[in-house]
Amino acid sequence: MAQAADTAGAKRRTRATKEPAMSREQLLQAYHDMLLIRRFEEKAGQLYGMGLIGGFCHLYIGQEAVVVGMQACLEPGDQVITSYRDHGHMLATGMEARGVMAELTGRIGGYSKGKGGSMHMFSREKGFYGGHGIVGAQVSLGTGLAFSNWYREAKNVSLTYFGEGASNQGQVFESFNLAALMKLPNIFIIENNKYGMGTSVERASASRDLSKNASPWGIPGEQVNGMDVMAVKEAGERAVAHCRAGNGPYLLEMKTYRYRGHSMSDPAKYRTREEVQKMREQSDPIETARKALLDQGGTEAELKRIDDEVKAIVQDAADFAQTSPEPDERELWTDVLIEEAR
Amino acid sequence: MGVQILMPALSPTMTEGKLSRWLKKEGDAVKSGDVIAEIETDKATMEVEAVDEGTLTRILVPEGTEGVSVNSPIAELDGGGANGARPQAPGHDTAMPQQPAPPAAASSAVGEVAKQAEDHGAVAARGQARGEGAAKAGEAAAAPEKDWGPTKPITVREALRDAMVAEMRADADVFLMGEEVAQYQGAYKISQGLLDEFGPRRVIDTPITEHGFTGMAVGAAMTGLKPIVEFMTFNFSMQAIDQIINSAAKTLYMSGGQLGCPIVFRGPNGAAARVAAQHSQCYASWYAHVPGLKVVAPWSAADAKGLLRAAIRDPNPVIVLENEILYGQSFECPVAEDFVLPIGQAKIERAGKDVTIVAYSIAVGWAMQAAEELAQQGIEAEVINLRSIRPLDAATIAASVKRTNRLVTVEEGWPYANIGTEVAMQVIEAAFDWLDAPPVRVTGKDIPMPYAANLEKLALPTVADIVGAVKRVTYK
Ligand SMILES: Cc1ncc(C[n+]2csc(CCOP(=O)(O)OP(=O)(O)O)c2C)c(N)n1
Numbered sequence: 148m149a150q151a152a153d154t155a156g157a158k159r160r161t162r163a164t165k166e167p168a169m170s171r172e173q174l175l176q177a178y179h180d181m182l183l184i185r186r187f188e189e190k191a192g193q194l195y196g197m198g199l200i201g202g203f204c205h206l207y208i209g210q211e212a213v214v215v216g217m218q219a220c221l222e223p224g225d226q227v228i229t230s231y232r233d234h235g236h237m238l239a240t241g242m243e244a245r246g247v248m249a250e251l252t253g254r255i256g257g258y259s260k261g262k263g264g265s266m267h268m269f270s271r272e273k274g275f276y277g278g279h280g281i282v283g284a285q286v287s288l289g290t291g292l293a294f295s296n297w298y299r300e301a302k303n304v305s306l307t308y309f310g311e312g313a314s315n316q317g318q319v320f321e322s323f324n325l326a327a328l329m330k331l332p333n334i335f336i337i338e339n340n341k342y343g344m345g346t347s348v349e350r351a352s353a354s355r356d357l358s359k360n361a362s363p364w365g366i367p368g369e370q371v372n373g374m375d376v377m378a379v380k381e382a383g384e385r386a387v388a389h390c391r392a393g394n395g396p397y398l399l400e401m402k403t404y405r406y407r408g409h410s411m412s413d414p415a416k417y418r419t420r421e422e423v424q425k426m427r428e429q430s431d432p433i434e435t436a437r438k439a440l441l442d443q444g445g446t447e448a449e450l451k452r453i454d455d456e457v458k459a460i461v462q463d464a465a466d467f468a469q470t471s472p473e474p475d476e477r478e479l480w481t482d483v484l485i486e487e488a489r
Numbered sequence: 490m491g492v493q494i495l496m497p498a499l500s501p502t503m504t505e506g507k508l509s510r511w512l513k514k515e516g517d518a519v520k521s522g523d524v525i526a527e528i529e530t531d532k533a534t535m536e537v538e539a540v541d542e543g544t545l546t547r548i549l550v551p552e553g554t555e556g557v558s559v560n561s562p563i564a565e566l567d568g569g570g571a572n573g574a575r576p577q578a579p580g581h582d583t584a585m586p587q588q589p590a591p592p593a594a595a596s597s598a599v600g601e602v603a604k605q606a607e608d609h610g611a612v613a614a615r616g617q618a619r620g621e622g623a624a625k626a627g628e629a630a631a632a633p634e635k636d637w638g639p640t641k642p643i644t645v646r647e648a649l650r651d652a653m654v655a656e657m658r659a660d661a662d663v664f665l666m667g668e669e670v671a672q673y674q675g676a677y678k679i680s681q682g683l684l685d686e687f688g689p690r691r692v693i694d695t696p697i698t699e700h701g702f703t704g705m706a707v708g709a710a711m712t713g714l715k716p717i718v719e720f721m722t723f724n725f726s727m728q729a730i731d732q733i734i735n736s737a738a739k740t741l742y743m744s745g746g747q748l749g750c751p752i753v754f755r756g757p758n759g760a761a762a763r764v765a766a767q768h769s770q771c772y773a774s775w776y777a778h779v780p781g782l783k784v785v786a787p788w789s790a791a792d793a794k795g796l797l798r799a800a801i802r803d804p805n806p807v808i809v810l811e812n813e814i815l816y817g818q819s820f821e822c823p824v825a826e827d828f829v830l831p832i833g834q835a836k837i838e839r840a841g842k843d844v845t846i847v848a849y850s851i852a853v854g855w856a857m858q859a860a861e862e863l864a865q866q867g868i869e870a871e872v873i874n875l876r877s878i879r880p881l882d883a884a885t886i887a888a889s890v891k892r893t894n895r896l897v898t899v900e901e902g903w904p905y906a907n908i909g910t911e912v913a914m915q916v917i918e919a920a921f922d923w924l925d926a927p928p929v930r931v932t933g934k935d936i937p938m939p940y941a942a943n944l945e946k947l948a949l950p951t952v953a954d955i956v957g958a959v960k961r962v963t964y965k
């Protein structure tokens with residue numbers, strides 16, 4: 148089997164032998180998108196501290212390259228689904244910062260009218276299917292999105308994101324089998340940020356190379372530097388091409404890192420400050436992109452313009468999220484069931 | 490002009506915290522990412538890191554201050570450097586608002602439930618004092634609680650831990666497993682210290698694989714081991730419900746009595762605060778439906794300790810439905826070494842003659858608060874704390890209704906086929922002729938839990954709802 152050979156996880160092509168994974172324009176866009184996620188999340192953290200956001204709030208800071216690099220591989224009609232750590236995915240799919248932030252503050256202007264909160268937002272228009280709170284559940288759901296592409300004979304692919312912690316759930320393996328059996332165009336993306344809450348990947352999984360987790364089913368897998376948006380894009384293109392060509396599912400293990408705690412109330416005693424600091428200083432995806440842009444002849448002024456633009460979007464979103472009214476009391480009873488037709 | 494640094498909210502249920510330590514002093518320069526203070530929340534000690542740069546000009550709240558409310562100014566920073574600050578956010582898990590005080594927000598981040606729960610310990614004590622008086626006057630006819638002697642106030646969190654510690658010391662076959670129970674000391678800090686005392690063979694961190702580890706625990710129980718399975722919250726027990734019902738609950742029967750299943754499933758159940766639909770559900774009704782399971786739902790610290798100990802000793806599968814909002818609440822609890830409570834017996838928390846209010850878990854506190862309000866209006870409510878949901882103490886409930894002739898049930902869960910439905914039906918079967926009004930159920934709304942603060946508040950039962958229901962059944 149051709150796919151089986153790929154499961155060794157070998158990085159087949161090196162960047163030197165072919166075109167760079169991203170054009171300058173694309174890299175500028177990626178820089179913009181990653182920075183938007185970063186600033187958005189910092190603002191969300193601040194609003195949480197002020198009591199304007201409640202409940203769980205899982206920030207994506209540190210992991211921006213994964214979702215931005217993958218999104219750059221997509222075409223209209225492709226689908227994205229993920230867990231509760233979803234703000235970055237939503238912004239990457241083009242959902243508006245205003246609507247996401249207003250959902251965080253529980254206001255009517257939010258994507259779910261304030262009824263879903265941080266963990267539960269959706270946009271069919273942008274192909275974003277949530278926002279799921281039960282660890283692992285989105286993996287079968289994402290397989291279902293891919294199923295619909297197969298059923299409709301559409302050329303679209305589904306990106307199914309989940310954490311390395313979630314990768315141990317039984318339904319993940321059931322999904323591998325289903326997707327391989329039916330050759331569904333699903334890209335399983337493990338965002339391996341090293342920890343599932345307070346448990347390191349080594350303490351949760353006996354598998355030492357998660358990219359091989361689906362190899363018994365013949366699903367090709369790769370380990371990817373998830374802190375480098377160009378590396379992500381490059382691997383993403385391979386995976387997408389594989390799926391679109393009708394070869395069935397693909398698995399990408401993104402090696403990444405979350406700088407913040409699991410959610411807002413995590414004292415993060417399971418890792419050292421030095422570990423976090425080292426990742427931030429040596430592997431930051433935004434810094435890496437910034438350096439690459441400067442190396443390619445970009446100017447500080449150009450980047451500053453992007454910084455300012457992003458800041459303005461985030462400030463506008465935060466203002467909107469605080470002025471949008473709370474949902475009307477009648478919203479309590481809507482959307483439980485679709486009312487009778489006609 | 491300087492900016493104020495405000496006390497940050499660092500957990501879903503935090504309304505105030507202790508400013509335990511300043512790591513910067515007045516005059517110090519502060520850089521983005523610097524740890525400036527340590528704060529003790531309701532769950533943990535957290536580091537507060539700076540977002541912006543500047544000089545710490547004034548400390549407004551000295552270290553060691555307890556009960557500092559969220560959003561109150563704790564220090565002042567000269568904003569001079571703020572513009573030049575690297576807008577990088579701090580690492581770890583802290584949020585440091587360095588803005589002027591926000592405009593009064595329409596919503597509060599902390600759910601209404603959390604606030605309603607604030608004085609359950611006090612209301613319990615007042616009910617108890619009153620109950621004893623009433624009992625002496627011959628008003629309450631139920632079997633009195635066994636007197637366990639001296640008590641001291643402990644939190645529900647401590648009570649649960651103490652129960653596990655006591656049973657694990659007494660029986661080497663008892664062990665704890667679940668997500669984050671060992672090294673992290675429990676996601677909600679229930680298993681604090683257990684790993685230290687009992688080691689990794691008996692306090693086991695599992696991967697996030699509920700279906701698998703639940704089945705594994707049930708299998709171990711079939712051989713006579715006595716697992717305590719912690720679900721981080723009962724919402725996640727849904728991943729494992731097949732093993733609980735099809736394997737744990739039915740094997741004794743299917744094996745003609747050969748294979749028992751001495752296992753405990755425990756964890757927080759029901760709504761916490763602002764965690765939305767997938768994380769805010771009451772499973773009492775789900776598990777109570779199943780023959781072969783026992784289901785208990787403690788309210789107070791004494792309930793928690795006594796019922797969990799009984800659950801661990803019980804040779805059957807027992808579901809222990811805890812409540813996150815109650816974890817930090819203190820109640821008087823007997824200190825006696827051998828303190829335990831029988832599964833299947835309700836407790837009259839407050840004696841009264843005009844109406845019987847039946848509740849469990851956090852709703853008992855709301856019922857007690859409602860009873861105090863009603864007393865001021867001349868209505869004496871008897872509050873029954875179910876403690877055990879299956880088996881149900883139908884006798885205590887029926888006896889009470891025969892005295893009061895009126896029934897109101899209170900719970901957080903959905904109305905359809907809920908525990909109140911069962912209680913009301915059993916009362917109708919046993920004491921129909923004594924009822925002077927149709928029973929009324931006070932429940933959560935028949936909808937998935939919304940996230941928005943205003944809607945969440947409306948979705949949950951309130952003390953006012955209970956008072957209203959009592960007035961309906963008493964025709965007041
Ligand atoms: C079925 C289930 N079990 C437990 C939880 C609690 N929980 C939420 S997130 C999480 C850790 C998940 O880690 P990982 O999959 O690595 O994702 P990350 O948070 O690192 O993005 C846990 C245990 C849950 N939400 N659902």
Ligand SMILES: [Mg+2]
Pocket residue numbers: 310311312338339340341342343344
């Ligand atoms: Mg993880």
